[in-house]
Amino acid sequence: MTIFKIILLHFWKFKWMIIPLALVFFLIAAMFSSFGGTDTFESEKLGVTVVDESESGSSKALIEYLNSSHDVEVLGKTPRNHLEEQVFLMEIHGAVIIPEDFERHVKNGEPAVEIITDERAASSVQLDSEISKFLIFANAQFNEGGELDSDKLRTALTDTVNVELNNDTMNADGENFENAAAYSNFAAYWLMLFIMLSVGNLMSEYNKPELQKRIIAAPISSTSSAVQILGAQSLVGFFAVLVMFFGLVGLYYNRLDGIPLTHIFVALVLIMAFTLALQYAINALTTNRFIVNGLANLITLGLAFLSGIFIPIELFGDGAERIAEFLPLYHYTQIYASPDITWSESALSIGILLLYILAFLIIGIIFSNQRKSTQL
Amino acid sequence: MIAMDKVVKRYKDVIALDHFSFQAGENEIIGLLGPNGCGKTTAINCMLSLLKFDQGTIELFGEPVNPNNNKIKRRIGIVPQELAIFDKLNVVENIDFYCGLYVTNKAERKQFVDEAISFVGLEKYKKFLPKQLSGGLKRRLNIACGIAHKPEILFLDEPTVAVDAQSRNFILEGVKKMKAQGTTVIYTTHYLEEAENLCDSFVIMDNGRNVANGTLDELQKSISTTESITVKFISGNDTLSSLLKQIPHVNQVIKTGDKYNIQFDKHYNNLANLIRFIEDNSLTYTEIASEQPSLSSIFLELTGKELRD
Numbered sequence: 155m156t157i158f159k160i161i162l163l164h165f166w167k168f169k170w171m172i173i174p175l176a177l178v179f180f181l182i183a184a185m186f187s188s189f190g191g192t193d194t195f196e197s198e199k200l201g202v203t204v205v206d207e208s209e210s211g212s213s214k215a216l217i218e219y220l221n222s223s224h225d226v227e228v229l230g231k232t233p234r235n236h237l238e239e240q241v242f243l244m245e246i247h248g249a250v251i252i253p254e255d256f257e258r259h260v261k262n263g264e265p266a267v268e269i270i271t272d273e274r275a276a277s278s279v280q281l282d283s284e285i286s287k288f289l290i291f292a293n294a295q296f297n298e299g300g301e302l303d304s305d306k307l308r309t310a311l312t313d314t315v316n317v318e319l320n321n322d323t324m325n326a327d328g329e330n331f332e333n334a335a336a337y338s339n340f341a342a343y344w345l346m347l348f349i350m351l352s353v354g355n356l357m358s359e360y361n362k363p364e365l366q367k368r369i370i371a372a373p374i375s376s377t378s379s380a381v382q383i384l385g386a387q388s389l390v391g392f393f394a395v396l397v398m399f400f401g402l403v404g405l406y407y408n409r410l411d412g413i414p415l416t417h418i419f420v421a422l423v424l425i426m427a428f429t430l431a432l433q434y435a436i437n438a439l440t441t442n443r444f445i446v447n448g449l450a451n452l453i454t455l456g457l458a459f460l461s462g463i464f465i466p467i468e469l470f471g472d473g474a475e476r477i478a479e480f481l482p483l484y485h486y487t488q489i490y491a492s493p494d495i496t497w498s499e500s501a502l503s504i505g506i507l508l509l510y511i512l513a514f515l516i517i518g519i520i521f522s523n524q525r526k527s528t529q530l
Numbered sequence: 531m532i533a534m535d536k537v538v539k540r541y542k543d544v545i546a547l548d549h550f551s552f553q554a555g556e557n558e559i560i561g562l563l564g565p566n567g568c569g570k571t572t573a574i575n576c577m578l579s580l581l582k583f584d585q586g587t588i589e590l591f592g593e594p595v596n597p598n599n600n601k602i603k604r605r606i607g608i609v610p611q612e613l614a615i616f617d618k619l620n621v622v623e624n625i626d627f628y629c630g631l632y633v634t635n636k637a638e639r640k641q642f643v644d645e646a647i648s649f650v651g652l653e654k655y656k657k658f659l660p661k662q663l664s665g666g667l668k669r670r671l672n673i674a675c676g677i678a679h680k681p682e683i684l685f686l687d688e689p690t691v692a693v694d695a696q697s698r699n700f701i702l703e704g705v706k707k708m709k710a711q712g713t714t715v716i717y718t719t720h721y722l723e724e725a726e727n728l729c730d731s732f733v734i735m736d737n738g739r740n741v742a743n744g745t746l747d748e749l750q751k752s753i754s755t756t757e758s759i760t761v762k763f764i765s766g767n768d769t770l771s772s773l774l775k776q777i778p779h780v781n782q783v784i785k786t787g788d789k790y791n792i793q794f795d796k797h798y799n800n801l802a803n804l805i806r807f808i809e810d811n812s813l814t815y816t817e818i819a820s821e822q823p824s825l826s827s828i829f830l831e832l833t834g835k836e837l838r839d
Contacts, residue, residue: 156627156630156631156634157631159630160616160619160623160627160630163619163623164616164618164619167618167619359616359617359618360616362614363612364610364612364613364614365614365615365616367575367578367580367608367610367614368608368610368614368628368675368676369631370580370597371578371579371580371603371606371608372603372628372631372632373600373601373603373604373631373632374600374631375598375600
């Protein structure tokens with residue numbers, strides 16, 4: 155057990171790197187956990203310039219509607235660039251150009267007005283949605299004679315109904331799941347970084363040819379040596395998994411409904427095993443610490459981004475999503491992809507991760523044998 | 531204790547050991563000498579089962595070596611030329627780890643580690659990390675890691691490289707102590723004076739072959755390098771040089787001032803013959819000095835003076 159103990163002792167020597175890394179993780183996780191809650195939306199009184207080229211009943215109704223909640227200035231034909239300049243200089247929140255054939259477009263349900271706003275501002279969304287609302291209601295209020303029924307439209311636009319939101323379990327569970335999934339995603343990144351840095355540095359020293367010469371010359375079989383190394387690494391990795399898992403339970407102890415805890419636990423164990431296998435292959439290739447540390451950061455960050463750990467993969471488009479399907483970290487996230495996921499639904503991702511582990515172990519064994527035969 | 535017989539080791543087309551043979555008995559310090567690339571490290575690696583060899587036999591303690599023969603491995607120690615110590619472990623932890631590969635009993639191991647620490651004089655540095663130690667202290671730690679389990683055969687590969695005179699002396703005294711305790715030491719070095727003072731016998735290697743072996747006296751007798759005797763005569767004259775050449779086995783006489791350097795073919799009681807000649811001819815002298823061929827001159831004669839890669 156000498157090698158087993160010395161590997162554990164080495165991990166202990168890295169404690170001043172590991173403990174702050176863990177603390178930073180939990181600090182971030184706790185912050186995100188407490189920030190979770192409802193989002194509120196408030197309407198704002200906007201400054202809007204309307205260029206009415208139509209001067210129809212419908213356009214007047216739109217102006218009246220906008221005027222009811224915003225400061226509206228109506229202009230005649232105005233150059234477009236002048237309106238854009240006003241928006242750019244933030245003199246107004248937006249400008250609406252109502253074309254001559256506005257009424258026909260509204261009737262046909264076609265794009266009927268041109269809206270000029272600063273799309274980066276929240277006011278842009280507000281103005282867009284209010285005009286969309288008007289156009290949808292207006293389209294519905296043309297009578298059989300093809301005339302806009304202004305009274306009905308006004309009523310439709312101003313009518314309100316009381317909506318009672320049920321704070322039901324489904325919504326709460328969904329929110330718990332979203333938070334736990336985000337935590338587990340980030341935990342995988344942390345686990346990978348922790349294992350790759352600590353195991354990588356440790357093994358790059360342990361595998362130095364001069365040290366290996368002494369160890370191989372000692373009366374200990376290579377199998378026993380490998381078992382002890384793997385055992386010690388797995389023990390530390392499993393301990394890190396437990397810290398991450400019980401960290402999740404601790405942070406969300408009163409909001410655990412809807413969180414597939416066993417799936418998350420299995421996923422954490424698998425990603426730990428995958429990282430150990432990957433690091434074994436890397437250490438079989440090189441004992442250079444700069445390369446080991448560089449690869450640790452490159453691989454973990456790269457995999458995390460490409461697998462949607464930091465940013466939802468949907469934002470990168472279909473191509474990125476297709477690439478992600480080939481990555482182990484993506485399959486890690488798919489093991490706990492929904493609150494009520496079953497084991498049969500997770501089986502494919504679990505299988506793929508197991509294959510990845512096997513593949514990297516085989517690569518590691520091949521490179522390790524090559525290195526041993528050339529270094530002496 | 532060690533018997534290598536006609537061992538051949540090839541690296542593709544390069545022959546690292548070419549029918550290399552040598553034997554070592556108990557309680558000896560054997561200098562394994564040779565120019566760079568002559569096969570010393572390969573020979574040691576084969577003896578340690580770190581390398582497979584192509585032909586021949588190697589026996590340690592009467593048993594053939596084999597990577598799985600832990601019984602033999604348990605009785606061997608190795609101190610490689612490079613520092614084979616963990617940077618993150620302190621002095622005690624480093625020695626304890628290597629000793630632990632051989633000795634499983636915790637109490638016994640603790641005693642062995644303490645003894646190794648005092649043997650190399652690192653008592654004051656037990657909790658020091660290697661980076662906090664000087665070059666000489668690191669060398670001593672490297673040695674302690676190889677001897678803590680009390681091996682019966684110890685391979686010391688250039689242990690005094692890049693250390694100061696005090697540390698070198700300490701290490702050499704330590705090697706002598708190990709011999710006194712019954713250890714057989716295989717010692718490789720490029721410092722031939724050091725080997726001459728330390729080793730009981732020598733194996734000189736070149737191109738993977740054993741070109742000569744034996745004690746210093748045996749090596750001196752086996753080569754043609756001349757013995758050189760310098761005499762300062764009071765009553766010298768012009769004919770003295772030709773007279774001196776009449777002494778048996780004299781090869782050459784070189785006169786420098788009032789000193790005569792007489793070179794002999796081989797080692798045949800030359801000094802006694804010269805003194806008899808002086809007495810017979812009633813010559814008087816103030817100084818006489820005989821120089822036997824050093825290990826260095828023997829080494830150069832056997833391995834050649836041309837530069838190696």
